[in-house]
Amino acid sequence: MSRARLRALLAALLLACAAGAAAQAIDPLPFRDHAQELRFQHLTQQLRCLVCQNETLADSNADLARDMRHEVFRLMQQGKSDDEIKQYLVDRYSDFVLYKPPLQPNTWLLWFGPLLILAAGAVVVAVNVRRRARAGASGGDAADGPAPDNNTEDDW
Amino acid sequence: MSRLLPFIGFVLLAALLGFGIWWNTGHDPRTVPSPLIDKPAPDFALPELDDPSKTVSKASLLGKPYLVNVFASWCYVCGEEHPVLMTQANRLGVPLVGYNYKDAPGDAKAWLADHGNPYSVVIADRSGRTAMDFGVYGAPETYLIDAKGVIRYKRIGPLTPEVIRQQLEPAIAALKKEAP
Numbered sequence: 001m002s003r004a005r006l007r008a009l010l011a012a013l014l015l016a017c018a019a020g021a022a023a024q025a026i027d028p029l030p031f032r033d034h035a036q037e038l039r040f041q042h043l044t045q046q047l048r049c050l051v052c053q054n055e056t057l058a059d060s061n062a063d064l065a066r067d068m069r070h071e072v073f074r075l076m077q078q079g080k081s082d083d084e085i086k087q088y089l090v091d092r093y094s095d096f097v098l099y100k101p102p103l104q105p106n107t108w109l110l111w112f113g114p115l116l117i118l119a120a121g122a123v124v125v126a127v128n129v130r131r132r133a134r135a136g137a138s139g140g141d142a143a144d145g146p147a148p149d150n151n152t153e154d155d156w
Numbered sequence: 157m158s159r160l161l162p163f164i165g166f167v168l169l170a171a172l173l174g175f176g177i178w179w180n181t182g183h184d185p186r187t188v189p190s191p192l193i194d195k196p197a198p199d200f201a202l203p204e205l206d207d208p209s210k211t212v213s214k215a216s217l218l219g220k221p222y223l224v225n226v227f228a229s230w231c232y233v234c235g236e237e238h239p240v241l242m243t244q245a246n247r248l249g250v251p252l253v254g255y256n257y258k259d260a261p262g263d264a265k266a267w268l269a270d271h272g273n274p275y276s277v278v279i280a281d282r283s284g285r286t287a288m289d290f291g292v293y294g295a296p297e298t299y300l301i302d303a304k305g306v307i308r309y310k311r312i313g314p315l316t317p318e319v320i321r322q323q324l325e326p327a328i329a330a331l332k333k334e335a336p
Contacts, residue, residue, distance in 0.1 A: 050188060050293035050294075051293060053186060063258070063284075064284070064293055064294070067283075067284050067285075067288065068288070071285075071288060091191060091192075092191070092291040093191070093291050093293065094191040094291075095191075096188045124165075128158070128161075
């Protein structure tokens with residue numbers, strides 16, 4: 001309500017954010033500068049921990065995740081680009097290590113499957129609408145059955 | 157017909173979800189298929205557990221097929237797998253190389269002394285750095301590497317008598333047929 005309370009709430013929120021940021025820095029690595037650290041955070045957030053498979057490398061506390069973070073860091077020190085580092089891990093751990101699946105023939109169904117289902121739904125709707133429009137235009141065919149039947153159809 | 161449509165939709169959806177359940181019970185969704193199958197094994201050179209002054213490398217093992225079994229004393233499932241290796245390792249007809257993964261040498265030696273040592277040689281990767289080249293993400297894992305140093309088969313999880321009979325033995329037999 002009051003301004004003071006709002007301010008306290010805001011402070012608490014900020015503190016919570018700070019705690020979150022601290023939790024992410026699981027192990028301190030000797031970054032050259034802040035930009036490199038940000039790049040490291042960004043990159044490890046796109047990579048999957050193989051042990052706890054719904055966590056990113058950045059978030060995971062697993063032993064292997066720590067090793068892989070160190071490996072990513074080592075490759076960064078060698079001047080490898082983000083894509084090169086990703087490829088390095090994909091070569092060893094398959095595409096699964098990437099959180100975002102790449103667009104390639106064996107993932108087409110994954111990427112476009114939802115669109116296919118949407119299209120199928122659209123076809124069903126279009127057919128239904130057209131049939132109903134035709135039935136309405138002809139003033140209700142005898143073939144369409146008795147009136148109560150039409151009512152149950154409207155419920156759908 | 158049009159009244160049947162929702163029902164057909166329901167059946168299709170149920171079939172799709174049922175397929176999903178069947179698919180996921182048929183295989184372990186946590187298993188990550190290795191992209192290294194039928195690719196050359198990574199170059200490695202690791203010290204022996206018993207005598208760190210000696211090194212075992214990919215080059216030194218070339219010439220005949222061998223198995224690499226990733227294990228660690230801290231790995232619970234390895235303890236379940238171990239009796240199987242103890243009884244079956246000799247029957248497989250290929251050397252079994254023990255790959256001690258991220259383990260303290262003392263712990264590993266004590267563990268092998270306790271449980272028995274089925275390996276023809278044990279190499280130690282304390283940092284886990286080489287294991288990353290192999291795509292190891294947990295123990296136990298087992299690799300079958302052919303005489304040319306190509307990874308031909310990988311088992312993620314413990315070797316059981318069934319897995320050995322149904323997967324590993326046919327894979328070894330295929331290698332033998334290839335190079336008489």
